[in-house]
Amino acid sequence: MRFSTITFKNIRFNIKRYKAIFLSISFGICLLFMFCSFYFNNELLLCVKSKVDLGTINMSFMVLIVFLVVFFSYAYKEFINSRRKEFALYISLGMTVKNIIKIIVVENIIIMLFAWLLGVVTGSVFANLYHLIITKLLAITNIAFSLNITSFLITLALLAGSFILVLLVSMFSIKKLSISELKTADQSINKLSKPQPLLAFISLLFIVVPIIILSLTVRNILKLKPYTAFIDVLLSLGGLFFFIAYGGDLVIRLISKNKAYFYKHLVALKEVNKRFFQLRKVLFVLSIGALAVIFLVGLSVGTAVTIDDVANNRYPYHISYNLDERDKAEFEQQLYSLATPSEIKLQQYKSCEAIKLYELANRKGKKLQLRNINIIKRSSANKYFNQNFQLQNNEVICIINIEETEDYYVIENLSITTKDKSITYVTLIKQVYIGNLSNIGRCTIVVTDDFYNKIIEETNADLVTYYTYNYYNLEETIKIQNNLMQKFEQIKTTSLKGKFQSKAAKNFGYPICKQQYIKNSRVASKFTIFIMFYIALIFFVISGVVLYLRVINSLEHSRKRFRTLNELGMNNEALKKIISKELILVFLLPVFLGGIMAIAFTFATYHSFLYMTKILLCLTISMIFYLLLQVMFFTQAKRKFINEVLKSTF
Incomplete structure (x- = not known):
């Protein structure tokens, strides 16, 4: 009999197993191809980069690749391991290990190629829809949909690499097959360690x-x-x-x-515990998948929910900008006129002069090079921050914009070098948190008015003035920012040409608009939520496929196990209860564990976030929603599994 004949007979005999792995691999390839068609579209990615942080996209791509490699490898491995008894039978009929490996290679190459073809064909069809959704979310126009060769190569290489990896591992285990495995093929699943x-x-x-x-x-x-x-x-x-x-x-x-x-x-507890130990690797993978799904979805939705809260804390003013001493004399009045058009009613206007410092002594006395460190006199600070600071001559107050500042930003003494090279040290009396004032910088030093004037007289200090505006109508402030931006472009290209080198320095001083931040953040959050839901969908479906493959492959063993329990006197209802307890743990416990881990990691990592309550609430809702979906799958799987197991038992 030819190997091709044996191969096609095996496919026909194992049609259910082939169907499961074929459809699951095709689905994974389809979703990966859709993502790659966007990720490797340089023209589209360039437009996305201007509106969304590419770190989110790069992280999503890497996570997707890793998870699909694990999934493809697991699917191949489970498919091969489920047929160990069949391969042992071939050995007893005179086949060699090389013959069996040849059958595996031919079968899986056929599956791989057809699954890849189906995946890229369906992926090509739906990639256009994927492209349309992204361009609509980010309001991108004039970018045509196109396929690229990289997407085809990435999906094929990923699938082939996973298959080769599993094949190499399987070759070593297949070489150990013998006729005795006909009797022991199912016994390995019964091995259980001592209670621990x-x-x-x-x-x-x-x-x-x-x-x-x-x-x-x-x-x-x-x-x-x-x-x-x-x-x-x-x-x-x-x-x-x-x-x-x-x-x-x-x-x-x-x-x-x-x-x-x-x-x-006792019997039910022992059986459930044994089953749980046997499925420990699968349950761990499912828990990691649930952790990823709940974390990605919950965090992205939570971030979107807190956009307005973050904006109110980070930007207490609707419009803010700053000018250095040279530009102030020439452009202050022009910018004020642009910021206060007659058709938009001004609610509040503030300005505050400060000294820019770049050299700072930290708590250990070592020099630190930090940007945007400002010194403000007490009278100006009290008006600007609505405070009532009281200071003596050698005292300062450190105002920070981070609620829990690292030691790197903690200041205990400040050294000022005067014209005669003498150094004056002042002592920090307290550190005050006043929101995230992005226009001021991370750290501001408040000193007495006399000491402030002394610093200006005795040092070559650079002066900067901060301007803030609040309006009755927040919606109109974007138009004001656009007018200010045009003027600032003129300022930077004339009086300050060549002064700023780094990207951060070039943006220093430009007007910041609270409403523009909210608008941009909402657009970016819609895109992020879409990407995270897309990745979560892949994790969710693939986790279900992994669970399905594991349960189906152990179906024969489950029939023997429950047949034995029936022979020991356990009736139909008792067996159904054991099956229900096993399946409910298998389906729901990984989601619960993954959700708890996601919440714990988020709380540990983002605990200082001002709106953590909303983030944790979104994570909890994501976990509950995931559990409800799993309950639906559990109900369907329970009915089918009970019918498959018990019909051969009674």
Whole structure:
């Protein structure tokens, strides 16, 4: 019999398995191709870059690639492992390992090519819709849809690479096959380690403690290196894996305290715990997928919900800009006229002169080079910030715009070098948080009026004046900003030509519009939510496919297991309860664990965010919505699985 004949007979015999892996791979390729058609469209990406941070897109692409590699590898691996008994049968009939590998290669190349073709064809059709949605969200025009060869090559290389990786690993395991595996092919799934409740408790500590350390590191309570945050995440995820594997042992140990309940449900508890241990790797992957889905969706929606709150805190003024001493005399009145048109009623106008500093002494006495460090006299600061600061001659107040500032920005003494090279030190008496005043900078020093005048007289200080405007009608401020921007372009290209080199310096002083920030943030958030929902959809569907493949591949083993329980006297209803408990844990527990981990990581990482309550609420809603979807899948899977298992049992 030819290998081609054997191959096509295998495909016909295993049509359900081939159908599952074929459709799942095609779906993954389709979604990846759609994303690649956007990601490698340089003209479109250039327009997107001007409106959205590319870091979000790059991160999404890398996460998508990694997750699809894991998924394709797992799908191939499960498909090959599910046929180990079949391959052992071929060996008993006289086939060699090389013959079996040849069959695997031919079968999977056929599957891979047809799945890739179906994926790129459907992806090409829907990529146009994907392109249309992105251009509509970002209000991009005159960018035509086009396909690029890179998208085809990336999807093919990813699929082929995953297949080759799994094939190399499978070759070593197939070489160990023998006729005896006909009898032992299903026994490996029955292997179960001794109960390890202590290991489960330790793994729980490995989940909680690194998250606490991460939170303390972000708070700057623990002085640890930034890379320790990555280690904390890995340790916490490692603890999650072992908790999934051995958490059932801990639960059983706790339940055993209630003797009556424990012995009444002993068989069910043992069977559920055994099944949970057998599926530990799959459940861990599903938990990571749920973590990613809930984190991406919840955080993107939460960020969109808090746009107005962030704008109100970051930009307490509708329009703000600043001028240095040379430009002030020439352009101050012109800019004021542009900022106060007759048709728009002005509510409040403020200005504040400050000294720009670049050299600062930190708490350890070492020199720091920082930008936008300003010195303001007390009388001006009280008017500008609506405060009532009181100071002595050698005292200063540090105003910061970050609620929980790192030590890098903490100032204990300030050194001023006068014309005669003498150095004057002043002492910080307190540090005050007054919102995120972006037009001022990260740090502002308030000194007495006399000391401020002395600094100007005895140093070559650069002076800058900050201007802020509030209006009764916020919607009209974008027009004002556009007029101011045109004027600032003239200023920067004439009097300050060649002075500013870096990108940040070139933007220094330009007018900031609160309404423009809100508008841009809303556009960017719509795009981010769309991308995050797209990635989340891929994770959600692929996680379901992984679970489906694992459950279907263990169907024969489940039939034997429940047949044995039936022979021991367990009736139909009792078996249904065990199946229901197993499936409800398999379907819902990973989502719950992933959601809790997502909330914990978010709280630990973004705890200083002013509107964390709304972010956490969005994460919680995302987790609940995910659980509801899983309940729907659980209901369908439960009915089908019970019918498949019990029809051969009774």
